[in-house]
Amino acid sequence: MIIIHAEMNVTSELEAEFLEAVKELIEASRAEAGNVSYKLLKETDKDDTYLMVEQWKDQEAVVAHNASTHFQAFVAKAPKYLTAPLQVQAFSGQLINK
Structure with missing residues (x-):
């Protein structure tokens, strides 16, 4: 499994517009065949x-x-909303069942 963390610093005045734009990305990404989970956290x-x-x-x-x-x-369109470059980290992992 590949786990990706993408940190985004959003311009406060454009936060509502950002959330609308990212909503479309989340919905479409969750529908992809290889997606396990796709969540935006504040x-x-x-x-x-x-x-x-x-x-x-x-x-x-x-x-x-x-x-x-x-x-x-x-x-x-992301640069329009961001105050800093996107910070992305990718990890290789596997689910541990207890």
Whole structure:
């Protein structure tokens, strides 16, 4: 499983517009075949900071997602909403059942 954390610092005046734009990305991404989970979380201790937490079945699913029309469309308009470059970390992991 591939886990991706993408931190976004959003311009406060454009937060509502950002949330509308990212909603489309989330819905389309969740419908992708290799998606396990796709969630947007808001930081409680940092104003205007969001964390996208993605889980993908494998690297091929990540590659397909990154090439998708909905992802490319969001990436093209994201700089409008962000006050800093997107911070992305990717991890390889596996589910541990207790």
